[in-house]
Amino acid sequence: MFLGLASAGTSAHAQVAPTSGGTIEGVVRDAASQQPLANAQAFIVGTGIGASTSATGTFRLTNVPVGTVEVRVRLIGYAQATRSVTVTLGETARVEFALQQSALQLEAVVTTGTGTAVETKKLGNTIGTVDVAELRSAPIQTPTEALAARMPGVMVLPSSGVTGGGARIRIRGNASLSQSNNPIIYIDGVRMDNGGSGFGGTATSRLDDIDPTSIERIEVLKGAAAATLYGTEASNGVIQIFTKKGAQGNARWNLDYERSQLAYPGDRVAPNTGFARTPEQAALLSKLYSQKITPFVPFGYNVTEQLYETGYGNVVNGSVAGGTERMTYYVGGRYQYEDGPFTSDKLGGLAADIARRTQTSMNLNIFPREKINIGFQSRYTLLHSEVPQGGNSIYSPYAQAMYARPDMGYCLDDNGVKSIDAIAGNGRCKRIGNPFGNTLSNTVRESLQHEIYQDGTHYTGALSARWTPSTEFNFDATLGLDNTSMRAVSFWPFGNAVDRFSLNAPDGSRSVDDLWQQNITLDVKTSWDRQFTPAIRSTLVVGGQGFITHQRNEGGSNRNFPGPGLEVVGAGNTPSVYEGLVKVVNAGYFVQEQVGLNDWIFGTVGARYDYNSAFGESAGGVLYPKASISVVPSDRPWWTSGLVSTFRVRAAIGRSGRQPGAFDKFTTYRAQAASTGGGLMPDNLGNPDLKPEVSTEIEAGAEAGFLNDRVSLTVTNWHRKVTDALVQKQFPLSGGFTARQLANIGELEANGWEIGLNGYVVNKPNLSVDLFANASYLHQNVVSLGGAPPIKVQGSYVRIRGFIKEGYAPGSLFGAKIMAPCSSYGNPAAQAKGGCLKADETPFTLGTTGRAATKAELLAALANPINPTNLKLLRADDNGNGDYLDHYQGKPMPDWQGAFGGNVRVGKRWKVATLFEYKTGNYTITNLTDAFRNASPTLGRNKMAATKVEATLLNPASTAEQRYDAAMKWLGLVALSPYDGANQNDPGDMIRWRELSLTYTAPASFASRIGASEMQFMFAARNLMLWTRYPGTDPEANWGGVSNSLSSNQVDNNFYESSDTFALPLPRRFALTVRLGF
Template identity: 45%
Template sequence: MSRRMNSSLVARVLPPHKEAEMWSPLRRLRTVLPWSVGLVLCCASVVAAQGTGTVRGTVTDAVSKRPVDGVSVFVTGTDLGTLTNSLGQFQLNLPAGQVELRVRRVGYGTTSRKVTVTAGEVAQADFEVSQVAIGLDAVVVTGVGGSAERRKVPNTVATINTDNLRNAPVVNVSEQLAAREPGVTLLPSGGLAGEGARIRIRGAASLSQPNEPVVYVDGVRVDRSGGWGDFVGTGGGGNPSRIDDINPEAVERIEVLKGAAAATLYGTEASAGVIQIFTRTGSRGAPRFDFTTEQGVSNFPNGRYEPNYGFARDASDPLRSYTRLNSFYGLSLQPYQVFSRPFVTSLFETGYTSNYSGSVSGGTAAVTYYVNGRFQHENGPWGAEQLGPARDFDQKAQGSASLQLFPADNVKIRVNTEYVDAHHETPSNNNNIFGTISVALFGHPERAECFAGSLPTGTGNCTVNGNPNGPIGPGNPYGSAAFATERENMQERLRQDAKHFTGSINVAYQPWQALSVEGTLGVDVVNQVSSDFAPFGYNVDQTIGFDPEGYKFLDDRTRREITAEFKATWNRRLGDDFASTFVGGGQGFIAKLEDAAGSGELFPGPGLEVIGAGALQTSYERFLETVNVGVFGQEQLGYKDYVFVTLGGRYDKNSAFGRTSQGVFYPKAGISFVPTSMPNWGNSGITSRFSTLRIRLAVGQSGLQPGAFDKLTTYSPLASVLGPGLAPNNLGNPDLKPEITTEWEAGTEIGVLHDRAALDFTYWKRVTRDALYPRQFAPSGGFRNVQLSNVGRIDSHGLEINVTGLPVNRPSFSVKVFANAAYLHEIVTSLGGAPPLKVGGSYPRYRNFVKEGYAPNSLFGAKLVQPCSQRPAGATYACLAPGQNPYDLNGDGNFDTDADMLAWLAVPRTLSSMLPIRVDENGNGDFLDHYLGKSTPDWAGSFGMSATLFRNFELSNVFEYKTGNYTITNLTFAFRNSNAVIGRNSRRAATVEATITNPASTAQQRVDAAKEWLKLRALTPYDGLNQNENGKFLRWRELSLTYHVPGAVASRRLGLRHISFTVSVRNLALWTGYTGIDPELNEYGRGGAGSDLGGIDNNFGEGIDAFGLALPRRITFSTRFGF
């Protein structure tokens, strides 16, 4: 009966030839839920009729004697099991007879005991578990087809248990991932509220396609994009991540597959790694309510922002004269005296955050449930709201629910839903002339005035003059020299509203002990509406020239993805020594993206805020649909529980493959050897020193498909005076196929001192062949755009090291420490004869390139002529003899000596006339092709500790670092040091310019200033010069202190199961030699270079510090309690 009903259920959920119905999750749930209820009612009598008994118990920590929640308690060799609740309690209804119960939890050793179950009676079975630094008995699911103990899996599967992060200063899934696992790197772009981070696992697996890992939630693929859609942009920062829509309070654990060797069974699109998020489920027992309240404040680190510098002039320059500035600021300046004002930090404020979360869970033998609701609110530390309506704001209302039904002992049905309603606002930012922070960084204090064309009297700054909210009428309160004023840019409002639904149903059926089948059907739907609006007359200071009559850009993006999977697992013994596990099944995805947008510019008057009111209107629409179907199989053969051999593969077909490209097969193989499970291991000699030892080796393939239309020849509509027409767009390539990534990894896990200390070591090597890369074909064919081709190759290898220890483990005092490190080396081996590509296209300031023979994000640019002592032997390019400088100021065709410079600088000069001499080392006439470093570090990792003090206090912290050949592009100071109009306002640059132009300076002072200018000159035609710095850093990422009220006090006096209080800090401190704003800043945020996550900019636009906001320090106070 159960089998027929399962088949019927699948048929109802996936009706043939009704694709339109598949896009409605609510309609599908209306179908599923009645059947689920029917299953419960029909099978209730069957459950009651069986001869069953009950096993109850409590799991406690062997040292502290505290209850341990989230422990898996199960019958050995079966799928019968449950989880302990927050009191460490569990209850199982089992068939009568003798069973072996086993308990396991990440971070604890596994233990078991035999229990006799008597029909109609209750048996008691309590367990004590001990903390360990290594656990090979932990079960993983991702990448193994079903579920398997870690000891049997030949590749790396990282597990992040969020129970260990319960008191950590994290507010989203990105922060749950950050600084946890070697090889998993989060790349934030800045410190605006709600800003997401890009994710990289073991560097870059592709040149042109997305390097973001695929993300699953409870077996369903979800939207992993970010940003604002195709038609709205912020300048690069403030981009939300759709992954952060996931409710972090509902996440139970996260599993990460780090590469193709582990992700083979996920097939095409998995070569960049896989992240699988498992949400919480209920357990049997009375309803349990848990609540969390959190209040916090945040602020930007003021010390990272150098004030705006300038210098006074004499009476010949009335605006910048020392007399006006003395009157304006109340100072006592002299001509050419350098002074500063804190324009940027004056726009900061103390941000405020609040989070409220509540959940209820419980259940019976027939059904368990878990429901959670969360409200998150953040008003970030970017202020300036007195200047205009733009805000730094993020708000989410999140809800999730999980329902597990047990209509029979061998049937489990799980229904999961998650929904978020998000609202996000950000000011225009980063490398953007409409960014308020950008214009503030460019401000010149000597140019500041309250009213255009007037020289106000009195002291103070421009925000006074009788109006505490800002200047009256047009003005320039922050000394903007070009583009716009801060007040004008703050009139622009960037807003986004998103609704995100994820739903799934999973049915597991075990007809007999050796065979189990499982099916999952799910949908992920995102509707995201973004807008960029400036009102009529927003040029309040009469400076900005772009559409002063106002504008509105609107982008409506909808993405739907359906996931369907079916698999069967067959377990069997092959004699006394061998055990076989075979997994086979199929998986399919249908992803549909629709992006419709439009704009209206030049409103006829105030009060109009709709696109249709603009005199100049445009429209845009994009539609993509991709289908991927694959079948997979895997055989794992175990010998005496200490040798496990795995063979498997997956065959995929994808709608993006070219017409001549057939499906692709991805194989995998691996072996895991656990010597410590061998008989007589450890009886004598060196073997007795190892409590756990495992050696593993794995190899596998995965792929990445081209874009949906890359294989097709396409044309673009063309409007002309002669009427509508078509223009060539994409050349097309019917031979396009997925790029193939082959990876192998070898590693070992070692536990010593009874597993109180552990080492996990992995070496991996990866080759991506047939890498998709954009090539330019002959324009004479009519197609001028680049075309993707399978011509590239990337070679990479690395190390991952993780050390964990429990040096102290006592009831009143325990300490756990960890440290990890990941080494990365990657090189572009071939581009198939295609030329290099540069991040940012024709914009010359970004110097990140994809170039053969170098790391895929290497930096190239200008260099000055260096002393001959630094020129390699045999080289013939120009160099400096002793006493020479890289100048030819007098124009005699020779490098200047100090005497030449003294003579030329005997009178005041301008910096614009002082051009240093560049070198051309290879003699090809290109002065900008010199290697300057790379923007990814050799080493990255984290370390920290957690401790229990006086039984009831918990202290934990995490440090994160990056180091080794790590170069940051400090474009912020390249502009502030060098640009003649919107720069030269750093302390060093203002001092140099004041010295060079001051008639009172001596010639020697000017010569010294000219030599300092060699260290500051940047930008065209010196792109890359003086803008790159060592970016290594150490950041105190997390610190938290928690007090747990003793259980007796909580229960007897307060009537609560538990209550705790936590104070925590995120981004507490930064140690770095980097002189820019923040070494973790980046111009390109998540999805900021394209909503599809791929492309050269999104993949390799890293390490570009361009007028952003530093990561803020966030201090939070939280209370957790339950009853």
């Protein structure tokens, strides 16, 4: 599968018209190897008659009009081919196609953002396409994984290594500061829920509710220049999913079974370390951890590995497709079960990581009369998910495992007294205790008593109709419904303090959240396509689109149950309930005109006018225009270059927007309970002038095919400017409204490059090799906040140092910096206004002097044991403004990201495919995990470097020089208040071996023994290796996951990214699959 290329199928393969005529049978092969090509689209030009090829490369077209017709075949990775065939009434004509491999396919057909099907070469903007059928051998479980690393400019951000967790998707960065940056998602023309939901820091994604095996292709619009016709909300990009359809002919059955194993990499979470202070403690710890421990000599025990197991998964998938003259059908079903590599079995608990989805899909096309096509699509998913508490939570079992200080471990006897006789060894107690040395909230075993699960249903259905009165006119209408219902539960049972340590609701608690969302879509359009003269062709599209989104969110919580066995919210004594309702209505109409000149110069202009219920009363509607041009000089007869076989240049400009939250324009009040009766308090100030933020994007680029299109290069440069950006602003408090109010006062800019390189290196009968690489560059800048002060991500939580600040990329990191030597500055007077270290000075200060201690003074102070906590450091204030926490420390998104890999086919049976993904360039990860583990006196100092420092400083036998050396090492470890930001931001540059697969296609004679027409065996692996400078758990781990897109203030969800906060690493997955076709 080539990455970064526009690819396509055609809707023709699913459309037939009941009419008398003849039949065409054909076969499609690779021109070099003569191997049959499956899933190629064969159709009659200018009609709706078509079919896809079988595993043997054959196709059959029936009811073909009598006379000479043109048969065209398209397949991703190959140049399209056309043959003229003469059809006789009641007879069968035969035709053969030998397709040439092509790294550049400008004739590929796309439909997203164009209003009608159009060849890629006619567009001035880029549309990324993933042909999911080509990914059958790839180790993907979800549509999100199908998108990851497939095209430049699209970034998939996983949350952590917990099974079932959804990922955020960002297209060309962030186009909004305060509103959701999730791209909008359509499936077969129906708007669907593009968010996620769940408890415990791990949200499931609604995109991943879609059965990936039912998808034919995914088209991605990357910005406003391409997404104008989708109007408001499209500034973050559009993902359009096209599902598989049937074709006229006998039923074709497919059956797959996959068995997989999952495991966490054993080298990403460092062991917990500590040291004994006395011989007595050393004896106790030696027995507890079954190893020889000596006072003041650091030892280790990996507590996190107690939560690891080998996970497993099963996937069963089946489908059938076929059709008659009057109806075609596709019906599929998939069952997926995965028990991930997290476990509570070793220690005993309720927490689990289980994901189960039952998915069904159906696609019917009915042809009641010639020129009329009625379609019905239906998809239903039943979801169950169980996850351990995650995210930045002290109640998370793996947070507690990483917090654990083994030198603080102990066991309790039957009387609840610490006793060496209560120790079983190997990190276990005979009965109860705190064997891993947890110091806050829970023991690891107690945290495992927390049960978090989610159950839900997701239905998407559509009714569509097309009337084609002539070859020039098409009328299309789609009415669709997307309905999700999710119920999430967080439950601590009565008596969860099994080690007599926890004070967190030991009598139990329960929280329930019910989230229901419905999207209704209506899309109506007509197109007129006419060749006015031999040189001029015109395509006009006019239409309207509207959707209504309803969301209801309600739930409650309670705690302190009177006894065991009570598992309902009403059983506690401190009830709390909530309820929220949201309704958003959006409607717009659009027009687009495309003119082609001699089939090599194409110009397009269009516009959409939008109304949205979230716009303020005085805002009215908004107009989003677009224009583009595409020039393909290589299509002209005078183009004779032997090196550059295909060449195109293009440019586009367009606008789109993002509306405010549903209630942001209103003045609202909230209820205030009191013992003497309820009351009202000011809540939202309201703003009747609120309007959408407007994103204007310009892109330009070129495609070139070399050596008869065996090698291709695609380059795109884009620039985006967001005006009227919605920013939270504090208005005067005299009116009683203390909350900040949205206002259209901000401005953002971004620009970037997207590059794709693809090539067929070898193409011989028994060997073919194709290679690919892509890269995207991203630069973002907050131009103005309209007078508002910098906005901090995660509000008052001081340890998170992300800010939205003018002149910097959104989410940039600022924090403390330890005072540095004057020699490290080029101009200390200007660059270190708050002071710097002179020769022989250290950044330590003694007593209350407030000045830098010399080495001699520090050595004298270190003559006796000292706790690292008592080593006071001087913080830098380089700009001299008195703010010690405003030093720039990096940004959370890389300058460059991309992928590379290839496919190798050996003989007729074997195929190897691989994919690597990389991120690099000014890429900074907030490593709160190691900040705590290195610096916290109660929750950390349990990584080897920090343990050695503390042991040396506290050891009475250490010399002053040894303690001085340890203190110097402490400079690279100290973190957390009052040094927030220091030593917690690390480079995240990485290369990950994302995918590897080996596929064997059995001979037809072997498959026929069980009645099958085709049989494949596949071994695949995902997340095999990671090469990175990042010292933490995983550079792709994130505290936050996919969020609810309708939340009004999305600052935290947008910019709390690249934050590794007690997360599990991404697991490795190995799978064996058997595929059968009948």
